[in-house]
Amino acid sequence: MSSTLLRLLGLAGAAQAACSNLVIDNFSRSTVSGSNNLDAWTSEDTSMSKVAISKGILSFTPKTDSSSYYYETLGCVKAATQGYNALSLTVKGPKDASMMLEIQTKASCADDNYNSQWVQINGLTGSTQNISIALSSFTNANLDAVSAFVWSTYSKFDNYQFSNLQFTCSGGGEPPATATTVGSVSTSRSVAVSSSTSAASLTARASSGTTSSFATSVRSPSSTTMSVVQTGPSSLSTVPTASGSSSIRSSTVSSSVAAQSSPVSSSCSNLLIDDWASQSRLTFLYYNAMLQPSSDDSTMKEITVSGNRVTLKPNGGDSYFYSKVACTNTQVKGYGGISLRIKAKAGTTLSIQLASSPTCGEDSAFATKTSKELGWTFNGQEKLYSIPFSKFSGADLSKMTTILFGSLSSDVTFGPMAFYCGNTPSEYIVATQPTDTAAVSTVPAPSSTGSVKIVDNFSKKDSNSLGYWHGGDVDTALTWGTNRVTIKAPDADFSFYTQLSDKCADMTGYDGSYLHVAYSGSNKFSIAMQQHNQACDETASPFPETWDSLEAARYATGNDIYIPISHFNIQRKRAIGIAFKGFYTNEAVTLTKVEIVPSVPAKVLIPEKLPSGNLIFACKRPNSIAFAIDDGDPKFAQEVMEVIKSENIKVTFFTVGAPLRDSSTNLSAIYKDMMSQGHQIALHSYTHPRMEGLPNNDAISWEYDQDIKAVQDMFGITTKYFRPPFGNEGARMRQQLVRSTKDDNPYIVNWNIDVEDWLYAQSDTPEKQLDSFQRDLDKGGSLVVMHYLYPSTVSYLRTFIQKAKATGKQLMRVDQCMMDPNAPPL
Structure with a gap:
């Protein structure tokens, strides 16, 4: 039987006699994204792992990187005046799961600014239940200018179902609950809200933001980095949202950063934001050159990186692209603006938005100019353009956090983007590396x-x-x-x-x-x-x-x-x-x-x-098995280490370089601990592209050289062991690996035991990972590929190890199983 999860009806006074419930969304449309019953836009912006709509029910499964959300825009509803006391929603979700509900309200319906406040819904039963959330729980909200609701931050990554979303009038008869709220802050600390004994608990937090025609939903690498470890197919292309849609989430980052240290102006040198060195760094890891979040939130039709240039192809006027800039103090550092080369056809227009944060966290102040206001014109030729800070007011230049490009009328191509010193724009020049050329000799034609x-x-x-x-x-x-x-x-x-x-x-x-x-x-x-x-x-x-x-x-x-x-x-x-x-x-x-x-x-x-290294799929040492584990989610690292330690084996970890340099992932500390316990650390590229698919030798070498340097800087080691992302291999990537490692015989490490976590871990049958492991083990497999990305895979790790031990073979590191004379003794 359905139960009422929340009954928090606490608005002062009785509902107006004329009040009747207002249906926001009965989910009767044929597509997930579209217009709700208020004729306003609703969508999940392709942020979900799975999503469908049928027979009045929205079903979805959030992604494990916590980036998923769903929103309903409302136009502007005067809920208090019309007598609405609560938001009602029928929900079915995983038992004991929780999620956040955000309300966005304005000072008035004519205002462009909005305030956000959140409540956390806890204690789902696993059955269909009605949730009624008192609007009085949002203590800082103007309930006469409600513009949107957003559901996010799901604690469990299983199936959820929404139906029958509406504003409801006073239910009467039940005592109201009280809510303790937090003032306008940009942190995520929450304060508990009391409720009845049978009701689930609520927490609340609040912040503010500014909407625009290209309001952003910033995806942070710290929560998405580990998605790079797939071994199955993966696309680097972006996914456009439905025509006319745009995310209404405010800009956030998952962890705050301190304002950068400020040397005296005399020491000023141009500071690179992005040199567009890597397609996968930008569109797979969502990093710029500062290792800060950078993305289009899937609003563009296509993003292509090549030759230190990025081409943005908008999918209508709602497309945007942003780069976070690490809370840079531009005033003390002496930066007068941002410069970049741009190529666009005649008549192209766009908008440029600068954002800042007083806490170096969530963007809270914004300043916007159009290309026309900056005096930009385009003629199809690439030219240097500048974004002088003197023309922007409203953002705190001592704590600049984001630059965002929106309202693009047509395709644009950007060159390297950087802060420039002083008031005279200057260009950031990317240093090019020499391309190796091999000698060609004539072989006499034998008889x-x-x-x-x-x-x-x-x-x-x-x-x-x-x-x-x-x-x-x-x-x-x-x-x-x-x-x-x-x-x-x-x-x-x-x-x-x-x-x-x-x-x-x-x-x-x-x-x-x-x-x-x-x-x-x-x-x-x-x-x-x-x-x-x-x-x-x-x-x-x-x-x-x-x-x-x-x-x-x-x-x-x-x-x-x-x-x-x-x-x-x-x-x-x-x-x-x-x-x-x-x-x-x-x-x-x-x-x-x-x-x-x-x-x-x-x-x-x-x-x-040319030397091309050793491509391996199996161990060389007789009766050996090696677990070679690719990057995963840091939150599972401790559990992985405990299993490995208790099973008394040594393994090899292949790590991507860029996340190592991102302090928010804590991966460098995790792998240092793994090294101290005798495990092998090896290379997995810098940004996880298909190496042989890269356009030229320079791009391939950049991936190797950056990864090698990151591993050397973080751990003080060099290694000749490399696992190619997705197992992708070819002549150029092998030749360049030799060049970068300065070793004629590096190892390109593939596998012959695949647990197929990329295929089954998030499916309805995760136990098939055990079948995949056993299938390959029975064929004589000896070299494992897996990731600690998914809860199910991590939960099966001990079973994988015990199945391998049951063969009677010895478990060891990859270098040991290859009988490398430089490997530690067994």
Whole structure:
């Protein structure tokens, strides 16, 4: 039977006789985002993990990074005058869960400013129940100008259901409860509110903000950083909100920062805000170059980072983009403004908003100018523009927290953005690093020693010229023609394979020969020769055992690619096939022939073989298993360590560099503790991109170099062990890893035991993670991938370890299982 969770009807005086309940939302529409019964916008801005609406019920599952919210705008309701005493909502949620409810009110309906106050709803029963929240609980709110409600900060990340949202009139008959509120503050400290014995408890807090046509909902990396550890598919593109919608949440950050120290003005130097060095840093980790929050809250149609430039493609006038600037004291530091290069077509307009906070926490003061007010005009050419602080009033320049761009009328491209010293705008110049070029030597064409071996002429769709299988990861990327196949790879994870055998093919007899590929179109991909496992059994793990990837463009002459068979650094007695992989553009390539030839044309230049490291999927040491754990949520770290310690094993942690430098994550302290207990710390990139998908060698090197420096600065160590995000691999990322680690034989560490937490941890069947682990263990798997991101995965960790121990094998670090002479003894 439904119970009344809250009955806090406490407004002074009786409701007006004419009062009747006002339905805000009966959830009868067909889409989650849309107009409610007050003809006002409602949405969750794609912030939920799952969301649906059906038969008058809104169902949703919040994300585990606490970024999820749902809001209802109201226009402006005079609740007190109309006699409304409470907000009523039918809810079904996880047992003992809690959530925050925010009310936004104005001084008057004509005002642009709003005040916010929160109550916390605790003690959900797990069954459908009616919640009635007295409007008097919001003691600082003007109940004659209610503009919005927002639900957020869910304590449990399971399914919730909302229905029948309405303002209600006096219910009478029940004693009112009292509410103790907090004054206008920007912290999240809450004060308990009393209620009846059977009612759930309430807490309240308040703050203020200013709305605009691009009011923001700032996503903080400290609460989202750990989402980078997925091993399954992930997209870097942004998700647009429904047309006409915009978030009505006020700007917040999850932890306050102190105002930056203030050297004398004579020591002023331009301070970089963002150099747009990395797509994934911006659109996956939501960091700028200051390691502060930066995002569009999914309001843009697309954000693209390339060549130290970011292109913003708005999805209507409500799109915006912001960067937090760490509560910078611009006055004492001597900064006169912010400069950046901008490219936009003629007639483009936008707005620029500066924000500040007296507590270095939540934005509370704002100043806005339009591009026209700043005198900006555009002509399609890139030029340097300045944002002089002298033209902005209303924000505290001694505690500047945010710069936000909104109301974009068309696409814009920004160059590096920085504070400049004094009153004369100056440009921040990004230092470029030299690009390595490998020497090219001519290989004399040997006399023919054997006949040509045709591997594939693409005359059949289901098999190659040897009678073995060929095909791609997805058929939609392939277009078959007469004696040709055209590949348009969807991403850098895609591969096309043509097999040399269905068992093991001994290719050592061709060590003096060349792999010849006839092609047209793009050569921006890798070519790999794959090595079978020792049993030459595809049911055994790993399959394939490894491969070596070479860069097609380095070996291309015109429409031909010639690669010495000896350049493939694998055990060629156990070759299984050729793979075309690591595509780093969407440009098409057409293959017409794959063959092995005894010689090359006289004028063909063959480049020297570049070291490409060791790609591993399994342990080398007999009877060993290594747990290799990628980054997760810091709140689970202690539990993970307790399990590992009690099971008396050593493991390897692969860590992303950027969050290490973010003090709010506390990851550097966590990993220092792990190191002190004998665990291995290794590399996982700086911002977690698909490494081979990056546009050029400079971008790849930047990821390695920044990660290596972060690990060295935080822990005082260097390492040659690297786990590629998403397992993505190719020739360029391998060659650049050698360059960055200054080691010809670094380890690219993949896996052959996948718990598939990325697939099942947040599903209705999280226990399938145990099945996945056992499946791969039964195949002989020895190298684990998992994350401490999800509660279910962490809860299964002990079982994973015990299942591994039950095999009789010894558990150890990755470097130990690879029999690295520099690893600590077992």
